[in-house]
Amino acid sequence: MSAAQPFASSGAINIIGALLEQRTGQQIAANRAWRIETALKTVLRAHELTSVDQLIARLTTTPSGPLADAVVDALLNNETSFFRDTGVLELVVEAAAAIAAEQPGRRLRIWSAGCSTGQEPYSLAMLFEEAYVTRGLPFPEIVATDVSAATVDRARAGRFSQFEIQRGLPIRRMMTWFNQDGTEWVVRPELARRVQFRRHNLAQDAAPPGKFDLILCRNVLFYFPPAMRSRAYQTLRSAIRDGGALLLGAGETVIGQTDAFAPCGRIRGLYRADSAQRVPQATAFG
CATH class of the missing domain: 1.10.155 (Chemotaxis Receptor Methyltransferase Cher; domain 1)
Structure with a gap:
């Protein structure tokens, strides 16, 4: 044979x-x-x-x-789940609340870059709903992007299989923020309207318009070659306010790759956007 x-x-x-x-x-x-x-x-x-x-x-x-x-x-590697690294996301929400408290009335802006099918930005939206409503703080603008148009369409539709919905999503939050439709679960409108989904290519496109206070770009740059990763860091830096912060994946770092960001003290994978201007000490960034 x-x-x-x-x-x-x-x-x-x-x-x-x-x-x-x-x-x-x-x-x-x-x-x-x-x-x-x-x-x-x-x-x-x-x-x-x-x-x-x-x-x-x-x-x-x-x-x-x-x-x-x-x-x-x-x-494309679209591996994701709800509340991935929950403790990190909760600290980010607390830090955002501290920034908002120091600048009353200003609405924070957050960018979830490489959002895949939407679990990360929806998780953030749930956390902000739970934390901000009781404090009377303006709900932040959440922009979520991905390079794949089909993936963005899926994220915007907010429909998840039983397997996807069970990955990291507590039952209480599932019942609060999702409706069951046959074998799928659909994000409720009051949560869906909290996230703006757009197609964006971090390797080629300019950053979304405006400045962001926080950018989450977890486990995306890991797959870029060095020269393209360097350009992506420049794009991210151009999109963030001085004193804002970038969150990378737990296995990623800016050290030795760019001078645009400096490590923060308390959250692994979080980096200040300006090494000469610290994020306010009242925040959880350290």
């Missing part, structure tokens, strides 16, 4: 990887090339293709359009 043919040639895998980097800035490490084959199986079935090489041939004739979009969407 002859050896089984590979699902994709190395050349095809390189082309697909280059497409992902060109569109999103994200790289797939050589030791994770298997993700390409695994992630694209659904795309191949949907387009009646039997291999990645056939997919490459189809993309050669139609380099842009729904098929290319589907390939990029399939390769």
Whole structure:
């Protein structure tokens, strides 16, 4: 019996990887090339293709359009859950409340960059609803973005499977903020209106308009090559107020990568936007 043919040639895998980097800035490490084959199986079935090489041939004739979009969407790492690192999110909300208390009447602005299917910004909105209503503070403007148009559409629709809704979401909050619709759970309108979802490519686009007090960009820059990561830091810095803060993932750091941010004291992964101007000491940033 002859050896089984590979699902994709190395050349095809390189082309697909280059497409992902060109569109999103994200790289797939050589030791994770298997993700390409695994992630694209659904795309191949949907387009009646039997291999990645056939997919490459189809993309050669139609380099842009729904098929290319589907390939990029399939390769993006959309791993997320409700209240991921709950303690960190709660400290961020407390810090935001302290900033708001020092500047009464000003509405804070928060950007959730790389929001995936929306669990992070919806979690923030729940926390702010619970913390701010009792204090009479203006609810912050929450802008949530992702590079994938399909993912943004899913997040905006606010529909989650039973599996997704159970990942990190306590029953009390599930019953308070979601309605059941068959096998899915849908964000209630009073929570949905608290988040503005937009498509945004951190590797290519200018920052959303206006200045933000807090930016959450967790586990996004990790996948960028160094030069593109440096440009992304510049984009993030341009979007944040002096004295504001950037929250990265627990395994990410700005140290040795940019001078635009400096570590904060009390929250791992949180960085001040101006090393010469500290966030007010009353906040939880330290």
